[in-house]
Amino acid sequence: MGIASVANASATMPPLKLTAEQRRRFDEDGFFLVEDLLSASEIDALTVVIDGLYAQYKQEHNLGPHDPFQWRNVVALHPIFRDLIDHPAILPLVVDVMGYNIQLRTSHLDVRPPMQPENAQRALGARDSFFPWHSDAPNYGWPTVDGVIPFMEMKIGIYLTDLTQHNSGAICVVRGSHRRAQKDEQGNYLIDPADVVEVNVRPGTALVWRTSLLHSVTPNLSGHARKCLYYGYHHRWIRPSDYDHQEPTTLAGCTPVQLQLLGELGTGLTNYNGDAPLVHPTSRYWRPTLEDIPVKAWAEQQLAA
Secondary structure (H helix, E strand, C coil), X not given: CCHHHHHHHHCCCCCCCCCHHHHHHHHHXXXXXXXXXXXXXXXXXXXXXXXXXXXXXHHHHCCXXXXXXXXXXXXXXXXXXXXXXXXXXXXXXXXXXXXXCXXXXXXXXXXXXXXXXXXXXXXXXXCCCCCCCECCCCCCCCCCECCECCCCEEEEEEECCCCCCCCECCEEEECCHHHCCCECCCCCECCCHHHEEECCCCCCCEEEEXXXXXXXXXXXXXXXXXXXXXXXXXXXXXXXXXXXCCCHHHHCCCCHHHHHHCCCCCCCCCCCCCCCCCCCCCCCCCCCCHHHCHHHHHHHHHHHC
């Protein structure tokens, strides 16, 4: 299924943000890059918060100098992470790809310090490596059609450190792997080295990608930690992976658009199963009203601007 038909399956509206080339690359390659998505001041502000969290976590959990740090549902950790979910450079891309009936599936923060050189001795993505090849999926996997994973979700990867050098901890994706069966009959991944793309980018760059792409991470042999954020979006009728419902402290002060993206009804109401759940339960995620999905009105305003 191409990107145009995917978007139309969720919402019928004109193109919002993507260029024709970005649309083609997302459909055929499974990803595209957006340089300078974040400003230098935004990168600095995020880095200050991340460094503080990392220092605290290292002390509390006795992390060694080479131990990585990952925090899930990072939107609940600090408002600076929560407020990225509808960043003006991010949300138009997401809505253009997935439509407006969406929410956050996952949000996570990764810090990968420089590693021991022996990590580079194993093949990239090997099963016994520190980061094997995989595509994102729930336990027991997504349903497939002839081995191909239907388009279920997307992620925005935001890179805050210099990853322009080989083996600096950058993600690698297998171009086009979302369009075909990924394993042979023995369960081995089918990867043509010519399709492997190491995402060597400057700080502030974003990777917009389908999480059904096979991906891995290079060892970080640079002189600095690799720091990045990932935000995964999917349709609201799929359950998120990092949370059931966000805590009131995370939802406090959110706009209706942010409430929707955080898995709530945009109205702020909590009658998730309708007004008569014992007699006629009707999930407002399955059958939302316009008031439940303010991202629709937001998208229409963007198109009219």
